[in-house]
Amino acid sequence: EIVLTQSPGTLSLSPGERATLSCRASQSVPSTDLAWYQQKPGQAPRLLIYGASTRATGIPDRFSGSGSGTDFTLTISRLEPEDFAVFYCQRHGTTFGGGTEVEIK
Amino acid sequence: EVQLVESGGGLVQPGGSLRLSCAASGFTFGSHWMTWVRQAPGKGLEWVAHISQDGSGKDYVDSVKGRFTISRDHAKNSVFLQMNTLRAEDTAVYYCARDNTYQLDYWGQGTLVTVSS
Numbered sequence: 412e413i414v415l416t417q418s419p420g421t422l423s424l425s426p427g428e429r430a431t432l433s434c435r436a437s438q439s440v441p442s443t444d445l446a447w448y449q450q451k452p453g454q455a456p457r458l459l460i461y462g463a464s465t466r467a468t469g470i471p472d473r474f475s476g477s478g479s480g481t482d483f484t485l486t487i488s489r490l491e492p493e494d495f496a497v498f499y500c501q502r503h504g505t506t507f508g509g510g511t512e513v514e515i516k
Numbered sequence: 517e518v519q520l521v522e523s524g525g526g527l528v529q530p531g532g533s534l535r536l537s538c539a540a541s542g543f544t545f546g547s548h549w550m551t552w553v554r555q556a557p558g559k560g561l562e563w564v565a566h567i568s569q570d571g572s573g574k575d576y577v578d579s580v581k582g583r584f585t586i587s588r589d590h591a592k593n594s595v596f597l598q599m600n601t602l603r604a605e606d607t608a609v610y611y612c613a614r615d616n617t618y619q620l621d622y623w624g625q626g627t628l629v630t631v632s633s
Contacts (some may be wrong), residue, residue, distance in 0.1 A: 412578075443618050444618055446618065446619050446620070448561070448620070450561075455611055455623040455624065455625055455626060456553075456561060456611070456620075456623055457623070458619055458620060458621050461618055461619035461621075462618060462619075463525065467619065467621065475576045495591075497560075499560065501560050501561075501563070501620075502562070503615075503618045503619070504551075504566060504575070504615075505561075505563055506563060506565060507553075507560060507561040508560075509560050510561070
C-alpha cells in the first residue's frame with residue numbers, strides 16, 4: 412500500500428506570501444493519479460488539482476501543481492484570505508495524505 | 517447542477533448497522549464511478565470504498581473489508597454504503613463523491629455517523 416506523507420503539517424504564512432506544500436509517496440505514483448483537495452472548516456473538500464498539475468474548473472491560477480514519481484508539490488503563488496485551509500493530496504482510488512494546514516500568521 | 521445529498525447517518529451502538537444513502541442529480545449517474553470518503557472528528561480524510569459504473573467493480577479500505585458493502589441503484593440515481601459490525605473507530609462524517617476519471621470532482625456535504633454506547 413502506498414503511503415502519502417505531506418509536509419509540513421502546518422504552514423504559518425501571511426496573505427500575499429507564497430505557500431509550498433509537499434506530498435511524498437512511498438512508491439512511485441503515476442502523475443495521472445495524483446490530486447489535491449482543499450478543505451475549510453465545516454465544509455466538504457473541494458478539488459483543486461488533478462493529474463498532478465491540471466487545475467480543476469474554476470480554480471484560480473495562483474494554485475499550481477507539479478511533480479512526478481514520488482514527489483509532488485502544490486504551490487499557492489500569493490495567498491488570499493480565502494485560501495487558508497487544510498490541503499490534502501490523494502492517489503486516486505486510494506489513500507489520502509495526512510494534510511497540511513495553511514494558517515494565518 | 518451536480519448535487520450529491522447524503523443521508524442515513526446517526527447514533528448507533530457498537531456492533532450495530534447503518535445504511536448510508538447518497539442521492540445524485542444533475543449528471544448522468546451511470547457514467548461515473550462513485551466513492552465514499554470519511555473523516556473522523558478532528559482528523560484527515562480517509563478513502564473508504566468505490567464502485568464502478570455498472571456496479572461490478574468494488575474496492576474497500578482494508579479496515580472495512582468484510583463489514584461494509586457499497587452498492588448503487590441506477591433507477592434511484594443513488595449509491596449506498598451498508599455498514600455492519602460498527603466500531604467506535606468508524607465514527608466519522610461520511611462523504612459521497614463523484615469520480616470523474618482520476619478526480620473526485622463533486623462532493624456531498626456529508627452525514628455524521630457516531631458509534632457509541
